[in-house]
Amino acid sequence: MSEYWKHQLSKIIDYMTRQKRPGVLMMVTGATLAGPKLLSFVFKGTFHGESLSISTAEGNVVSDYIVPIIGGILVLAGLVFLSIGEYQSIKQNSRKRILLITGNGLRTTTGTGLDKVVRTVLKGLIQPRDIDITQRIRDGVVIEPESTFNRQILPEKDIITQILCKGEPDLTQVAYGGFLPVPFTFFLGNVLDDKGDVTVFDWDRKDEKWKHISSNNIDDGESFVHETIIESTSDQIVLVVSCSYRVNIEQVTRSFAGQGIEHIYLETNRFDNHWSLAKQRRLSLEFAEKIKTLSMQGIRTVHLILSAQSSIVLNFGRRYDNRNMADVIVYQYEQSNINPYPWGVYGLSHRYENSGIVMRPD
Template identity: 25%
Template sequence: MWADWFKRNATKVIDFLTRQRNLGLKLCALSASLLLFGAGGVFFEIEYEGNRFKWGLTDEPNLLLATVVIVLGAVGFIIGLIIVTRVHGQEHKLSEIGRVIVVELRGLVDTSDRPLISAIPAKFVGQRIDLVKDVRKFLTGDSAHLGAALIELDYLRRDLQVARGDVSREHVTVIVGGVLQVPLLFHVGTLIDDEGNVVLFDWNRTEGRWNELMVEENKEAFVLEEDEFNLANEVVLAVSASYLVDIDGIKRTFADKPLVHLRLQNPLPNTIWGVQWQNALTQQFLQTVARLGNKRVSIIHLVLAAPASLAIRFGRAYDLRNMPLLRCYQYEKESNPSYPWSIQMATASKPAQRVATQDF
């Protein structure tokens, strides 16, 4: 309890200390120092003696210098106040007209005691709108209820439009995070692909709280491994980002289909927290899907082991119009087959739908 309180308040202090500084406040502080300096009548005295300079403080006020310093300080202070007033006005206007829409997806872990909206830092300015999509009631027991979960998630586009209202996209930030089955996370990504400024958060399983992705340099790239094939209508694309996919389970489930595998050297959970890193991995995924499309592959069976934020990011990058039909699979270790069902992404003529592996 005390540890949670300390972490929460320490985060607020860090956000305050690392916030973007206001130029007007800096100018006011500098100008106030000049005013005090001039009013006190204490100045530096510089003398030249032979071939060296001598400097120090003098207690005898120089009226001309004092006047110049005071005037500069007063002018700077006034300009600083003008800047502060304008910035404050802009921030107030943005807080009035802006929207911070927080989309929390609940499907596996109950995060209701630590909602995503409570973890959003103060740097996101605007009216905060809590948009929770809880589909747990549809996902308990038999996966036949997946259709109802898909319908509930498909309302997300409409709900985002209602929450945004008549506010222009430039004033809207959509923050998304969730603990949900991977196929549904990928599907959600396709639903928010054109929502403008989207910021992804992830659930930190170690600490049991929401974390924003960090700004950090790219790390390792995917290693590409693939079966040789010339022509194939259907291909399995496996991605090992947070875990190593079950290769034996893939071979049992998709016995007659060639395998293309993108993997990190040592995939581990709770490690991919960098925005740039995720963007680089997404670019590799996108290029691989496009390359398969160029080879006339018509259906991609996607087996994805990745953190929620990366699964959503992949879904946002997937082009429903120009890329092969894609089915994203759910992994169930004790099931036979190991990948018993998938979500087939929407097309121009059909909405997203559940597909049982035994049906093909």
């Protein structure tokens, strides 16, 4: 059976076994009781002088009156329950807030309809938090990355935390969609780590629209393949992750000369291999387990090279355990540079509570 049909069968089973609302159950039960009587009929007439009669079976007081009345009462009661439920839902949604964090950099989210797509998934009033560094990017390269990080990215740590602390947990939702450089996106994932559930959206290059990373999207079951490129002889190592593209290992070896290199990769490197929430959760856990294993082996600093979609990068940042794992430096890739990994950002950890930026000479 193909993955598509397995997914469809799973959705049908979920629908059949999901918990039904009391109002719906009352209406269905009432319609079942009242329906047969309402559909009963008697037809009499003449056909070529002969008497013609078509009718349902005769009933009694219970079947003709009491059962239909009970059915009608159940239908009305069900309608009342549904109406009350909808009113309460509308009232609660009017109090809900959606903290929508958008990142504008490598391209802009303005006018792309992200807010409209978010409203189809989450209910509540959108509270936008725009991180716009477009003025600091030229030809796809971040100008003065250290200044950009310190002035526009790092302050978001306290701002987002304050917003979420002030809101009621049951009424505050978080959503993210953006086009920021990998190190900045990973950092924002660190910031959102312990702030509850995050609904993530990514840009669909094929259809040129925003798409929800959802459990309804098919999980192809793919996991990371692990390989050791160069054994580490120190307490530092380079971890290369290939999701959307296969990273050029020779380029990494030249850029990080003398360092041990580990590589985890997907066999199929495509732009559209990441829409399943179940898959992203599995890959995020595998990534975290890899960092944990390296930490247990005595590695204190992981130089992280990530080739992945924005949503994956964010979720990897959320899964990184800054309390128990080795320090992580996430690097920016700039193909035209003499050194293709010219700068990176520290993940939030005990030693780097306010992160920090690393500039590497050519």
